[in-house]
Amino acid sequence: MTPVYVPHHRVEGPPGAPVLVLGPSLGTTMDLWQPQLPELTRSWRVLRYDLPGHGGSPVPAGPFTVADLADAVAALLDRVGAGAAAYAGVSLGGAVGTTLALRAPGRVASLVLVCTSPRFGDPGPWRDRAALVRRDGVEPVARTAADRWFTPSFTGAEPYVAMLRGTDPEGYAGCCDALADFDVTARLPEVSAPTLVIAGAQDGPTPPAGHADRLAEGIPDAGLVVVEGAAHLAGAERPGPVTDAITAHLDRTWKGTGR
Numbered sequence: 001m002t003p004v005y006v007p008h009h010r011v012e013g014p015p016g017a018p019v020l021v022l023g024p025s026l027g028t029t030m031d032l033w034q035p036q037l038p039e040l041t042r043s044w045r046v047l048r049y050d051l052p053g054h055g056g057s058p059v060p061a062g063p064f065t066v067a068d069l070a071d072a073v074a075a076l077l078d079r080v081g082a083g084a085a086a087y088a089g090v091s092l093g094g095a096v097g098t099t100l101a102l103r104a105p106g107r108v109a110s111l112v113l114v115c116t117s118p119r120f121g122d123p124g125p126w127r128d129r130a131a132l133v134r135r136d137g138v139e140p141v142a143r144t145a146a147d148r149w150f151t152p153s154f155t156g157a158e159p160y161v162a163m164l165r166g167t168d169p170e171g172y173a174g175c176c177d178a179l180a181d182f183d184v185t186a187r188l189p190e191v192s193a194p195t196l197v198i199a200g201a202q203d204g205p206t207p208p209a210g211h212a213d214r215l216a217e218g219i220p221d222a223g224l225v226v227v228e229g230a231a232h233l234a235g236a237e238r239p240g241p242v243t244d245a246i247t248a249h250l251d252r253t254w255k256g257t258g259r
């Protein structure tokens, strides 16, 4: 990724408030965070961004890693004049937050990792998915997205699947390649930010067992909340419990020094 890559981003909330960065998941845009936004923008200056080729973000020229995405978020913090910030991210967006906390510990004052993992399984299926999308576009993965993202009883999947249908295939494939290469399992004990891990009890792509529990066990003093009745996009399916867990953790761990 070129060093000048700037993700599409938006800043909302009181100008003097502490900064909270919100990272989205593969196939979604910053609007993934819409259910949490009214509450979070009451006391935080919320910086949301889009992944490469997702929402309003351009597709970088060439391959990129999760570390590149973390560096791009650090550059966004520079742009908004934030030294340290809180960070909350879903799945790939959570991986970006974990990586930022490892690469620039002074910039992540508090961390919330939602439905994510230190390693998203074997690289092979991610490479296969990248190849499929490069060949056939995003429609094959969009058709089955609701089944991966939500429990069967959820009726509000359509706006989220529409985000995936609007994603550039090369941007989506590049994110799959970045997920294939991502593994910070051995480095979790180095994360110094106070961390809360949130899992969806019925999450298929990143189930609590083997993903959230690894984060919570590996990151020193991390908390773990498992939300019942939610799958991979837990904050969309069960907004209340997820919002409450995030705000409680942020209120407890960081009040916005370091700007």
Ligand SMILES: O=C(O)CCC(=O)CC(=O)O
Pocket: 024, 025, 026, 027, 090, 091, 092, 093, 120, 145, 148, 179, 205, 206, 232
């Ligand atoms: O859409 C999926 O299959 C889930 C992909 C995943 O686990 C990474 C992400 O949601 O960012």
